[in-house]
Amino acid sequence: MSAEAISQSRAKSEFWDGVRLSIPVVVASAPFSILFGAISVDNGFSVLEAFLMSALIFGGASQMVGIELFGQHVAPWLIVISIFAVNFRHVLYSAGIGRRIAHWPLPRQALGYFILTDPQYAIAEARAESGRSVGFAWYLGLGLPVYVFWVIESGLGAVFGKLIPDTHALGIDFLLPIYFLGLVMGFRKRPLWLPVVAASAVASIIAYRTVGSPWHVTIGAAAGVLLAVILSPRHSGVEERP
């Protein structure tokens, strides 16, 4: 076999190694993509818009936040800022994974960052830490199925959502708060979590009652973040992390 054929067959096997690792991610994210499609229709999106949002943003929690705020008729720029805020954690993933994929050609790096989700980061970082290289074929094998299924299932969910006659009886209108509560609980191991949540909750409720929607989102979030900044970093445990 020529050197080129050997490297091609290795790329192929690495791609399929990645695909195997993507299966649990595809299964775990399926309910959320279908749910996103169904709820987006309930909040005034068309099937095409739900499909496009999944294809272009490809970030579950931020898409849920986007449709929730759109349903509340929040100003467009504020929706975009909120999507940015929810996705901000990717900055840290990006800084971390950048060291692992810096040897790829630039267009491949550009594509790699586009599909950089929470599980993509976690699995790729784990591979790098175990001493194996993070190749483009493997990375694509891991990320591509997740992306394709996410986009298709969002469209299917939106079509399905249009067929639901009584969204209230099925609780569709209240699924997002439950989902967001789950995300909030998921961060509970972070330093200052309880004071931040308490401050944001109280401030957002007061703002909702006084200033009104949608400003309760900005004001409530600002209160929590400010509290974290003001409380001494000594109490936050930030410097104890590796």
Place this chain on the structure above:
Amino acid sequence: MSTMYWIIIAGAIATYLTRIGGHLIISRFETIHPRVEAGLNAVPAAVLTTLVAPELLHAGPAEWAALVVAAIVSLRGGLMAMFLAGAAVLIVARQFVG
């Protein structure tokens, strides 16, 4: 083009900036100020809390039951388990209290 398309496109650009930005910007700095890092750490919980808390103002018994059960399940189970438990409680409770 409708507003919604602009929101989606701008949201997509903002999201891509977060995915590529860490590599382009943050990796150039040796360290981040601890207060800035504490603030950044707090962002997701702070934003997401504001999407739940005001809902409590209009929540009836069915919604309260769903949130309480979901919160308890989330202490042990994963996101999907807590979500399904909350949704199940919500749907069943609404059959009785509407």
